[in-house]
Amino acid sequence: MRPHSTTVQATTEPTTALVRVLSLMDNASRAIGRPDARLLAVSKTRDAQAIARLADAGQHTFGENYVQEALPKIAALRELGLEWHLIGHLQSNKADAAARAFDWVQTVDRIKLVTALARHRPEPLPPLNVLIQVNIDDETSKSGCHPHDITTLADAIASQPRLRLRGLMAIPAPDPDMRRRRTAFRAMADLFKTLQHDHPGIDTLSMGMSEDFIEAIEEGATMVRVGSLLFGPRPPKSESHA
Numbered sequence: 001m002r003p004h005s006t007t008v009q010a011t012t013e014p015t016t017a018l019v020r021v022l023s024l025m026d027n028a029s030r031a032i033g034r035p036d037a038r039l040l041a042v043s044k045t046r047d048a049q050a051i052a053r054l055a056d057a058g059q060h061t062f063g064e065n066y067v068q069e070a071l072p073k074i075a076a077l078r079e080l081g082l083e084w085h086l087i088g089h090l091q092s093n094k095a096d097a098a099a100r101a102f103d104w105v106q107t108v109d110r111i112k113l114v115t116a117l118a119r120h121r122p123e124p125l126p127p128l129n130v131l132i133q134v135n136i137d138d139e140t141s142k143s144g145c146h147p148h149d150i151t152t153l154a155d156a157i158a159s160q161p162r163l164r165l166r167g168l169m170a171i172p173a174p175d176p177d178m179r180r181r182r183t184a185f186r187a188m189a190d191l192f193k194t195l196q197h198d199h200p201g202i203d204t205l206s207m208g209m210s211e212d213f214i215e216a217i218e219e220g221a222t223m224v225r226v227g228s229l230l231f232g233p234r235p236p237k238s239e240s241h242a
C-alpha cells in the first residue's frame with residue numbers, strides 16, 4: 001500500500017488539507033497520463049461554516065449523504081453557488097426534495113427512482129445529473145444495482161429529458177487488502193468503458209474515498225469522494241440519520 005494516508009494528515013486547517021489532496025490527485029493523474037480527476041468534498045456531519053471555509057479555499061463541489069441533513073446547508077450557502085451531489089442511498093419518497101435541491105444524484109440504482117427524479121426535477125433548473133450506483137462487490141450492501149442492470153437503467157435515464165446520464169458510481173467494500181479494492185475499481189472502469197459505447201456522452205466514474213482515492217484514480221476514477229482527509233475525523237455515527 002502507498003504511504004499517502006500517512007503523508008496526508010487530516011488537519012484542522014482545511015486549506016492545507018485541500019492543497020495536499022489536490023496535489024496527490026494531480027500526481028496520480030499525471031502518472032497515468034490522464035486529465036485531472038475531480039474532487040468531491042464529502043461534507044456529511046459538517047456544518048455550513050466548515051463547508052464555507054473550504055469553499056473559501058476554492059472547493060466548490062460537495063457531497064451529502066442525507067437529504068434532510070443537506071437541505072438547510074444548501075439553503076444557507078445558496079449564494080456561494082456551490083455544486084451539490086447526493087451520494088447516500090435515496091428513498092423514493094425523498095426523490096422530490098432531492099430533485100429540487102441537488103445538482104447531481106450519484107445513487108440511482110432502480111427504475112422507480114429514475115421516474116421519480118425525472119418527474120420532480122423542476123423545469124427552470126437544468127436537467128439533473130445522474131450516476132448509476134453499481135454494487136460491484138459488497139454483498140452486504142442493499143444499495144447499488146447489479147452490473148447486469150446497468151444497460152436498462154442507463155437507457156431509462158437517457159430517455160428522460162429532465163435527467164442527464166453522466167456515468168457510474170461505486171462504493172467497493174472497505175477491504176483491508178488494497179489489491180482487492182483495486183480489482184473492484186478495475187471492474188468498474190471496465191463497466192464504464194462498456195457503457196461509453198452506447199452512451200458516448202458519459203464522462204464520470206465516481207469511486208475512491210480518503211483511504212483509497214489514489215488507487216481509484218490509478219484505476220480510472222474521474223471523480224473521487226473525500227471527506228475525513230479534508231475535514232478531519234467524523235464524529236461516531238448517530239442514530240438520528242438512519
Ligand SMILES: *Cc1c(COP(=O)(O)O)cnc(C)c1O
Nearest residue numbers: 042087209210225226227228229
Ligand atoms: C462518507 C462517504 C465518503 C467519504 O468518506 P471518507 O472516508 O471520509 O473520505 C465517500 N463516499 C460515500 C458514499 C460516503 O458515504
